[in-house]
Amino acid sequence: MPTFTINGESRQFDGDGDMPLLWYLRDELGLTGTKFGCGAGVCGACTAHIDGEAVRACVTPVSAAEGKKVTTIEGLHPQGDHAVQKAWRELSVPQCGFCQAGQIMQAASLLTKNPSPSDEEITAEMAGNICRCGCYERIHSAVRLAAGGV
Amino acid sequence: MLHYLEQDLKSGTPASRTLIENVSRRSFLGGALTVSGFVMAINVAPAGAREALKSYPTGAAGMPHGVITDPKIFIAISDKGDVTIVTHRSEMGTGIRTSLPLVVADEMEADWTRVKIDQAPGDEPKYGNQDTDGSRSMRHFIQPMRQCGAAMRQMLEAAAAAKWNCDIGQCKAQLHEVVNTESGEKLGYGELAQAAMSLPVPALETLKFKSQDEFRYMRKGEAKIYDLHDITTGKAIYGADIRLPGMKYAVMARPPVVGGKIKSVNSEATKKVPGVEGVFEFAGPDAPPYKFAPVGGVAVVANSTFAALKGREALEVEWDHGANAVYDTETYTKAMYETAKKPGKVIRNQGDVDKAFAEAKDTFVGEYHQAHMAQAPMEPLVAVARIVDGKVEVWAPVQSPFGARKDIAEALKIPIENVTVHVTLLGGGFGRKSKWDWMIEAVHISQKIGGAPVKLQWSREDDIQHSFYHTTSVERIEMAIDAKGKVTGWRHRSVAPSIVSTFAPDSGYQFNIEYGMGFADMPFEIANVRCENGEAKAHARIGWFRSVSNLPRAFAVQSAVAELAHKLGRDPKDMLLELLGSDRVIDPKAAGFPEDFWNYGEPYPEFPINVARLKGVVNLAAEKAGWGKTLPAGEGLGIAVHRAFASYVAMVVHVKIDKDGTIRVPEVTAAVDCGFYVNPERIRSQMEGAAVMGMSAAAYSAITFKGGAVEQSNYADFQVATMANFPQKVSVHIVEPKEGHHAGGIGEPGVPPFAPAFANAIFAASGQRLRSMPMGDKIKV
Ligand code: FES
Numbered sequence: 045m046p047t048f049t050i051n052g053e054s055r056q057f058d059g060d061g062d063m064p065l066l067w068y069l070r071d072e073l074g075l076t077g078t079k080f081g082c083g084a085g086v087c088g089a090c091t092a093h094i095d096g097e098a099v100r101a102c103v104t105p106v107s108a109a110e111g112k113k114v115t116t117i118e119g120l121h122p123q124g125d126h127a128v129q130k131a132w133r134e135l136s137v138p139q140c141g142f143c144q145a146g147q148i149m150q151a152a153s154l155l156t157k158n159p160s161p162s163d164e165e166i167t168a169e170m171a172g173n174i175c176r177c178g179c180y181e182r183i184h185s186a187v188r189l190a191a192g193g194v
Numbered sequence: 195m196l197h198y199l200e201q202d203l204k205s206g207t208p209a210s211r212t213l214i215e216n217v218s219r220r221s222f223l224g225g226a227l228t229v230s231g232f233v234m235a236i237n238v239a240p241a242g243a244r245e246a247l248k249s250y251p252t253g254a255a256g257m258p259h260g261v262i263t264d265p266k267i268f269i270a271i272s273d274k275g276d277v278t279i280v281t282h283r284s285e286m287g288t289g290i291r292t293s294l295p296l297v298v299a300d301e302m303e304a305d306w307t308r309v310k311i312d313q314a315p316g317d318e319p320k321y322g323n324q325d326t327d328g329s330r331s332m333r334h335f336i337q338p339m340r341q342c343g344a345a346m347r348q349m350l351e352a353a354a355a356a357k358w359n360c361d362i363g364q365c366k367a368q369l370h371e372v373v374n375t376e377s378g379e380k381l382g383y384g385e386l387a388q389a390a391m392s393l394p395v396p397a398l399e400t401l402k403f404k405s406q407d408e409f410r411y412m413r414k415g416e417a418k419i420y421d422l423h424d425i426t427t428g429k430a431i432y433g434a435d436i437r438l439p440g441m442k443y444a445v446m447a448r449p450p451v452v453g454g455k456i457k458s459v460n461s462e463a464t465k466k467v468p469g470v471e472g473v474f475e476f477a478g479p480d481a482p483p484y485k486f487a488p489v490g491g492v493a494v495v496a497n498s499t500f501a502a503l504k505g506r507e508a509l510e511v512e513w514d515h516g517a518n519a520v521y522d523t524e525t526y527t528k529a530m531y532e533t534a535k536k537p538g539k540v541i542r543n544q545g546d547v548d549k550a551f552a553e554a555k556d557t558f559v560g561e562y563h564q565a566h567m568a569q570a571p572m573e574p575l576v577a578v579a580r581i582v583d584g585k586v587e588v589w590a591p592v593q594s595p596f597g598a599r600k601d602i603a604e605a606l607k608i609p610i611e612n613v614t615v616h617v618t619l620l621g622g623g624f625g626r627k628s629k630w631d632w633m634i635e636a637v638h639i640s641q642k643i644g645g646a647p648v649k650l651q652w653s654r655e656d657d658i659q660h661s662f663y664h665t666t667s668v669e670r671i672e673m674a675i676d677a678k679g680k681v682t683g684w685r686h687r688s689v690a691p692s693i694v695s696t697f698a699p700d701s702g703y704q705f706n707i708e709y710g711m712g713f714a715d716m717p718f719e720i721a722n723v724r725c726e727n728g729e730a731k732a733h734a735r736i737g738w739f740r741s742v743s744n745l746p747r748a749f750a751v752q753s754a755v756a757e758l759a760h761k762l763g764r765d766p767k768d769m770l771l772e773l774l775g776s777d778r779v780i781d782p783k784a785a786g787f788p789e790d791f792w793n794y795g796e797p798y799p800e801f802p803i804n805v806a807r808l809k810g811v812v813n814l815a816a817e818k819a820g821w822g823k824t825l826p827a828g829e830g831l832g833i834a835v836h837r838a839f840a841s842y843v844a845m846v847v848h849v850k851i852d853k854d855g856t857i858r859v860p861e862v863t864a865a866v867d868c869g870f871y872v873n874p875e876r877i878r879s880q881m882e883g884a885a886v887m888g889m890s891a892a893a894y895s896a897i898t899f900k901g902g903a904v905e906q907s908n909y910a911d912f913q914v915a916t917m918a919n920f921p922q923k924v925s926v927h928i929v930e931p932k933e934g935h936h937a938g939g940i941g942e943p944g945v946p947p948f949a950p951a952f953a954n955a956i957f958a959a960s961g962q963r964l965r966s967m968p969m970g971d972k973i974k975v
């Protein structure tokens with residue numbers, strides 16, 4: 045039975061270990077900030093962290109989180125004031141907003157690994173997160189802004 | 195869009211007849227309230243209203259349930275002074291949920307930080323039209339919302355005057371309180387709320403609107419979108435985030451070919467999947483037109499989305515694909531090119547085109563193609579439904595909640611009062627969510643499980659394969675050129691399966707809305723013009739996609755201009771300005787526009803095609819982009835302009851070609867003339883998004899059919915622009931509106947000019963002319 049922490053709380057999962065983390069978070073825990081966009085690992089809407097690393101929750105089985113720390117957008121910062129979240133608000137990044145939790149989680153993971161990424165590194169890291177509304181220019185700028193403040 | 199369609203299909207009276215009547219009755223607008231009753235009445239300029247807002251008629255009068263201007267419907271004030279403003283339009287990323295309430299708050303002098311926003315359920319008799327498409331929200335509701343705000347401000351002032359027992363003239367509303375200008379006393383909005391709300395609503399004639407220098411929020415662009423904090427913290431509620439006690443989860447398997455039917459179902463394996471609780475079959479519509487009816491199929495109901503998806507995977511369904519199995523994109527496209535070579539149904543005729551071509555010294559021919567596309571909003575379709583005591587309740591990210599409500603009532607044969615439709619945030623819409631097939635599916639599934647709450651989730655594959663697709667088209671443009679290099683004749687043939695086919699027996703021909711989008715309304719000053727529509731029968735559900743037929747038309751017309759410039763050795767921008775011709779308002783009659791010409795539903799005298807505004811944005815974009823500057827080899831600028839939804843947008847796209855042929859877009863310069871504007875910050879974000887969606891359409895996105903079924907299934911093969919290659923910097927320049935230039939649309943008009951400007955820039959950079967969308971993001975090197 046996989047045990048792990050989710051946003052700091054320890055949890056045990058007794059269901060089908062193949063269940064994608066996404067559905068466990070959304071359907072069972074009600075953590076709906078993590079979004080379903082494609083279910084195939086190609087859009088990034090479902091991005092969450094396992095031990096601080098961005099993962100696609102839609103293609104990550106719950107069993108893969110065994111013994112690890114899962115963080116979702118709800119747990120990124122207690123007041124929602126992570127540097128990335130603040131930068132996002134500062135630049136009014138979102139349009140419809142649906143992709144943004146995934147974008148923010150991707151950016152936060154990038155900045156943990158690489159606190160001052162180059163423009164190219166930002167592009168490479170964020171290229172797997174689709175925004176159908178087309179907020180890429182602001183997303184890119186917001187990651188840079190957050191990097192300045194991290 | 196649906197409304198115009200229905201109007202057009204009913205009665206044989208085209209939607210635009212209303213418009214033409216309005217035009218001819220214009221002289222009555224000075225005072226008569228008789229034109230079309232109440233709705234029209236509120237649009238009439240009253241003698242006593244302050245100059246600051248001269249009322250003008252809009253197409254809102256012709257929309258179902260028109261507009262409502264009662265502040266008591268839209269505004270509530272608590273005795274603590276908290277103001278709640280109802281927003282009745284759907285938020286899908288344009289910012290309208292912020293921008294319209296901002297208008298109310300500004301006129302009523304509310305403190306924006308003390309305003310809460312309430313999303314209205316689908317109830318048009320109460321709130322006015324709610325169909326959030328056609329870039330109409332600001333165009334149609336800026337006046338009613340200003341009216342609500344101004345009336346509320348005056349009610350608060352009147353309430354203060356009564357309390358102080360003084361003249362209302364010395365009571366001035368100011369940032370959430372009313373100040374007595376004589377005594378300096380103040381009363382907060384909370385203290386005045388009850389008294390103000392019990393006063394009668396002042397008539398439009400008595401309202402004093404704010405003048406521009408008095409605006410606190412409008413036109414400033416300083417207010418953040420209302421949901422910003424929730425969005426960045428994962429708290430914002432979209433369709434799938436609705437959770438009800440005891441809620442079940444469902445997915446459906448649908449016929450791969452539209453019109454297909456179930457032959458047989460084996461659900462043995464499905465029923466063995468742990469968590470699966472039921473499998474239900476649904477018949478689709480018997481025959482076209484399919485309208486917004488669900489296409490039928492097999493629903494799997496489970497205790498989690500995961501179990502439902504697994505259950506669906508285990509289903510064995512045999513389908514009878516039906517008549518549309520013949521649909522094959524390759525063959526169909528070839529046929530469209532052939533059709534476009536032949537004369538079609540004449541839609542617009544001005545002068546003598548045949549003569550112009552017969553006497554031409556030279557001619558130009560360009561054929562432009564676009565593939566089908568799916569809207570593919572980031573949030574796949576989803577709805578939660580339940581039925582309690584015969585009362586249906588649905589939560590969904592829907593663009594048109596009242597339309598959905600009506601159809602749900604009809605599908606269940608229950609009175610509309612027994613249906614409630616709640617609107618969540620929309621994770622994008624782009625036209626897909628102004629259909630509601632999936633909501634009816636959800637209600638039908640709930641019905642099968644005794645009315646228990648159920649969440650019907652569409653997967654991305656479902657979304658890509660069961661859309662109402664953007665049409666596919668061939669636009670063929672021919673120009674006759676005289677000895678002096680002047681264009682004397684213009685012939686445009688458009689061939690594309692029509693949206694009408696989704697709603698009525700398919701004639702193979704387009705209708706006035708489609709030919710009103712950059713085809714029959716072509717604005718060039720050319721003496722002889724003919725627009726023809728060739729036959730193309732639909733084999734898929736055709737629907738509207740952000741900016742609709744404007745996409746292929748702007749691509750064709752604006753590419754053709756640059757091609758002509760090249761042929762004649764002219765500068766593309768100068769060529770464009772020359773073709774646009776003199777500053778004028780186009781006279782639709784003199785220009786040979788069709789009788790039923792559709793002007794985005796707007797009265798033509800108020801929202802005419804103003805060539806000076808087209809030229810204005812061309813010049814502005816060119817100037818800001820440094821048109822004419824020398825660029826290194828492998829780089830180039832392209833320009834295009836288009837009027838859509840009563841707004842004018844020009845774009846200059848800067849293209850840079852990598853050594854391996856990859857087409858990059860370092861910069862886009864957009865000039866926007868949308869008339870009176872409210873929220874420049876969101877106009878910018880819409881233009882940034884339009885450039886990205888424009889690039890998706892121009893370079894990447896195609897839906898193709900084989901054996902009647904869609905060949906793509908997810909973002910892996912239905913591609914859209916990503917951060918790996920997108921328009922990296924979009925500079926937006928908004929034209930200051932002139933008197934009488936009313937608020938136009940913003941959500942859609944930015945998309946059409948991108949593709950032609952992109953193609954023209956690729957040509958400038960490489961000498962390669964691409965005429966088929968998607969063009970790919972690489973050229974041959
Ligand atoms: S939903 Fe997981 S990557 Fe798209």
Ligand code: FES
Pocket residue numbers: 138139140141142143144174175176177178179287572621622
């Ligand atoms: S903000 Fe809408 S998909 Fe990114």
